[in-house]
Amino acid sequence: MTDSTDTQSTPTDLEKAAAEAGALTTRILELRDAYYERDTSLVSDAEYDAMMHRLEQLEHFFPELQGQDSPTQTVGGRAQATLFDPVTHVERMLSLDNVFSADELRIWSERVERASGRSVHYLSELKIDGLAINLRYEKGRLVSAATRGDGVVGEDVTENVAAITSIPNRLSGSGHPDRVEVRGEIFFPVEAFRELNEQQLAAGEKVFANPRNAASGSLRQKAEGKSPAALKLMKNRLSRLQMLVHGIGAWPNPPVAAQSEVYDLLSGWGLPTSTHYRVFEDIDGVIEFIQYYGEHRASVEHEIDGIVVKVDELALHDELGATSRAPRWATAFKYPPEQVNTKLLNIVVSVGRTGRATPFAQVEPVRVAGSTVSQATLHNQDVVKAKGVLIGDTVVLRKAGDVIPEILGPVVELRDGTERAFVMPELCPSCDTPLRPAKEGDKDLRCPNSRSCPAQVRGRVEHVGSRGALDVEGLGEVAAAALTQPLEPTRPPLADHNGDVSEAGLFSMTIADLFPVTVTVFDFETGLPKVTEDGEVKRVTPFRRRRSKKDGPFDPTSETFTGDEHFVPSKGALELLDNLAASKTKPLWRILVALNIRHVGPVAARALATYFGSLDAIRAATRDQLAETEGVGGIIADAVIDWFEVDWHQQIIEEWTKAGVQFSTPGHPGPGAAGDEGGVLAGLTVVATGSLEGFTREGAQEAIIAAGGKAASSVSKKTDYVAAGPGAGSKLAKAEELGLRIIDAEQFALLVTQGPDALA
Ligand SMILES: NC(=O)c1ccc[n+]([C@@H]2O[C@H](COP(=O)([O-])OP(=O)(O)OC[C@H]3O[C@@H](n4cnc5c(N)ncnc54)[C@H](O)[C@@H]3O)[C@@H](O)[C@H]2O)c1
Numbered sequence: 001m002t003d004s005t006d007t008q009s010t011p012t013d014l015e016k017a018a019a020e021a022g023a024l025t026t027r028i029l030e031l032r033d034a035y036y037e038r039d040t041s042l043v044s045d046a047e048y049d050a051m052m053h054r055l056e057q058l059e060h061f062f063p064e065l066q067g068q069d070s071p072t073q074t075v076g077g078r079a080q081a082t083l084f085d086p087v088t089h090v091e092r093m094l095s096l097d098n099v100f101s102a103d104e105l106r107i108w109s110e111r112v113e114r115a116s117g118r119s120v121h122y123l124s125e126l127k128i129d130g131l132a133i134n135l136r137y138e139k140g141r142l143v144s145a146a147t148r149g150d151g152v153v154g155e156d157v158t159e160n161v162a163a164i165t166s167i168p169n170r171l172s173g174s175g176h177p178d179r180v181e182v183r184g185e186i187f188f189p190v191e192a193f194r195e196l197n198e199q200q201l202a203a204g205e206k207v208f209a210n211p212r213n214a215a216s217g218s219l220r221q222k223a224e225g226k227s228p229a230a231l232k233l234m235k236n237r238l239s240r241l242q243m244l245v246h247g248i249g250a251w252p253n254p255p256v257a258a259q260s261e262v263y264d265l266l267s268g269w270g271l272p273t274s275t276h277y278r279v280f281e282d283i284d285g286v287i288e289f290i291q292y293y294g295e296h297r298a299s300v301e302h303e304i305d306g307i308v309v310k311v312d313e314l315a316l317h318d319e320l321g322a323t324s325r326a327p328r329w330a331t332a333f334k335y336p337p338e339q340v341n342t343k344l345l346n347i348v349v350s351v352g353r354t355g356r357a358t359p360f361a362q363v364e365p366v367r368v369a370g371s372t373v374s375q376a377t378l379h380n381q382d383v384v385k386a387k388g389v390l391i392g393d394t395v396v397l398r399k400a401g402d403v404i405p406e407i408l409g410p411v412v413e414l415r416d417g418t419e420r421a422f423v424m425p426e427l428c429p430s431c432d433t434p435l436r437p438a439k440e441g442d443k444d445l446r447c448p449n450s451r452s453c454p455a456q457v458r459g460r461v462e463h464v465g466s467r468g469a470l471d472v473e474g475l476g477e478v479a480a481a482a483l484t485q486p487l488e489p490t491r492p493p494l495a496d497h498n499g500d501v502s503e504a505g506l507f508s509m510t511i512a513d514l515f516p517v518t519v520t521v522f523d524f525e526t527g528l529p530k531v532t533e534d535g536e537v538k539r540v541t542p543f544r545r546r547r548s549k550k551d552g553p554f555d556p557t558s559e560t561f562t563g564d565e566h567f568v569p570s571k572g573a574l575e576l577l578d579n580l581a582a583s584k585t586k587p588l589w590r591i592l593v594a595l596n597i598r599h600v601g602p603v604a605a606r607a608l609a610t611y612f613g614s615l616d617a618i619r620a621a622t623r624d625q626l627a628e629t630e631g632v633g634g635i636i637a638d639a640v641i642d643w644f645e646v647d648w649h650q651q652i653i654e655e656w657t658k659a660g661v662q663f664s665t666p667g668h669p670g671p672g673a674a675g676d677e678g679g680v681l682a683g684l685t686v687v688a689t690g691s692l693e694g695f696t697r698e699g700a701q702e703a704i705i706a707a708g709g710k711a712a713s714s715v716s717k718k719t720d721y722v723a724a725g726p727g728a729g730s731k732l733a734k735a736e737e738l739g740l741r742i743i744d745a746e747q748f749a750l751l752v753t754q755g756p757d758a759l760a
């Protein structure tokens with residue numbers, strides 16, 4: 001459509017548009033009121049932005065709808081003279097226009113360059129999630145601080161701002177103008193925001209949905225009428241606020257020509273300016289900057305909701321001017337939101353491999369930080385209570401980067417009375433055993449049926465395959481669930497991630513069965529598991545697929561016939577078996593982690609493996625010997641001893657030993673040796689580079705460490721051996737240059753198992 005269609009629009013179109021615009025306006029004003037006056041987000045920012053966008057569209061096609069007081073023409077907020085004194089800004093405080101994609105940004109920059117008629121430099125900086133403040137300094141002294149309000153009239157918060165330690169009351173240096181207005185963002189650094197919300201939770205107060213609401217709520221508090229204790233709390237909150245300068249207000253003839261020079265000048269006066277800005281000669285640089293911070297959002301000390309792009313040349317600011325709402329010389333690129341509102345549909349309890357019963361939230365699926373979220377953990381019943389969420393609430397959900405989604409709290413204003421409280425169940429949802437704390441006073445409840453609780457069995461099998469344990473590709477959540485299905489032949493088949501069907505009902509595996517597993521199981525006549533001579537049911541990977549013509553001659557040892565359908569092991573199943581077989585000789589510490597001993601994660605397992613060198617040595621050790629090992633300590637020592645005392649744990653070791661799992665580090669000289677005077681590589685530094693046959697990159701490092709050596713990542717004079725394989729590159733060149741001892745994969749294997757003497 002073009003603008004000319006406006007005049008041809010039929011009255012009904014216009015009427016429809018007017019009705020929609022009217023409804024949107026009412027809603028947006030309601031949302032603004034909640035947001036700016038009550039520090040509450042009734043909808044997510046993305047929903048709010050979408051409504052604004054829709055209203056802009058309607059007004060674009062039907063300009064007659066665009067009144068002066070339309071939300072598209074006004075700056076959020078309202079000057080509320082009731083709480084603070086009103087301040088009329090000498091220069092209006094504006095909002096920013098938004099773009100949501102690189103394409104939209106390019107369109108913006110083309111428009112700017114066309115209007116400027118000359119080349120433009122772009123200053124890119126982080127969009128801080130806080131609230132805008134205008135600071136007026138007269139002869140270097142802070143005389144007034146005001147919020148944005150409606151852009152024309154703001155609130156006088158001078159007294160509170162004086163309590164913010166990061167804002168100087170006096171400018172440093174000299175040559176300050178008689179009057180200068182500086183603008184910036186007041187915010188909570190991420191860490192302080194987290195602490196604040198924790199304190200709010202503990203005190204039974206509302207949690208803030210984002211640092212911006214928190215900053216605004218903290219700054220806009222009145223000291224009057226507060227008890228001494230409340231006043232102290234208020235001061236404490238104010239003192240944790242920070243500010244960063246991002247512009248200027250009224251300042252006649254500033255002695256600078258560019259926004260970037262403004263920052264240099266102001267930082268020379270002791271004002272906090274961001275160190276994260278950059279000036280680019282074209283928009284491509286800006287787009288790279290946006291991408292960079294999109295991936296490194298979490299590395300910044302404060303929350304960012306986007307990147308602000310500004311024309312650097314100050315002269316152009318005047319030439320380009322502003323609309324009633326926003327400058328034309330700047331725009332904000334908005335990142336996908338990390339916080340959204342969604343409905344809390346239910347709270348259910350899951351039991352993990354350690355038996356811990358964890359309530360988690362099932363929410364209406366929402367897009368947040370680039371992925372769709374439908375669940376969030378709630379840790380334990382105390383956390384549910386502390387967060388004050390009820391089933392049926394609209395809740396604020398947060399997901400930053402790779403972090404696990406978290407529920408911040410309810411939007412209390414939106415309750416309608418149908419919400420209900422969560423009640424922690426008394427029985428394990430997986431096996432009906434009464435839940436109880438591991439020891440008195442523990443907040444977490446556990447299912448004590450560790451041996452056969454299906455949820456725990458499944459969790460342990462999955463844990464064996466996990467990255468920190470044996471890292472078995474194909475042994476994840478889906479496979480673990482299929483492998484451990486209880487023995488119920490009538491269960492419907494499950495499909496795995498390749499769409500292969502599994503006869504899930506036939507398997508009930510524990511981690512003890514994991515390595516002896518074979519594919520040969522089904523009796524081809526009956527379709528039931530084959531029984532070995534000694535009466536045992538052979539376990540098998542459950543993944544199978546329907547036989548096709550391409551599968552060639554029938555193989556009775558691995559194929560199944562269920563009466564009317566014919567199955568062969570799926571590709572995934574065969575791969576899983578291969579991967580399991582290959583993991584039997586992984587480093588000892590990984591095997592220890594896979595055993596699922598309480599408190600024994602990768603770090604403790606490495607410490608144990610390095611010092612003792614074998615499972616037998618660990619089992620033979622006394623509590624004191626374990627506890628005194630560097631990196632182990634009393635708690636872990638007790639957990640290790642407890643673990644060995646359980647009879648079905650012995651069975652795991654027996655089964656795994658029979659299947660060829662390697663419970664010791666080859667060449668390890670025995671307890672203690674590697675710890676101080678070391679294993680066969682004690683005191684030696686080895687660099688592994690390029691691809692060494694028989695070792696993964698990580699595996700080579702581990703082999704060096706396990707043998708008591710130091711695995712270095714760069715070559716230096718102190719390096720004793722450089723193990724180099726194809727693709728070794730610059731490290732090899734350096735080693736040659738330094739005249740170091742260079743060995744190949746075969747020699748490396750000898751070195752880490754038998755030590756330097758084996759190479760002679
Ligand atoms: N969820 C809701 O119900 C709701 C309601 C109203 C507003 N909002 C949110 O607020 C936004 C609108 O608020 P707005 O008008 O303040 O616009 P804005 O926050 O999108 O952008 C303008 C503001 O950005 C700030 N800013 C931060 N870093 C900056 C920098 N480096 N340079 C310049 N300015 C910087 C300034 O304070 C400026 O006033 C919406 O897009 C939405 O995200 C949400």
Ligand SMILES: [Zn+2]
Pocket residue numbers: 351428429430431432433447448449453454455
């Ligand atoms: Zn249970």
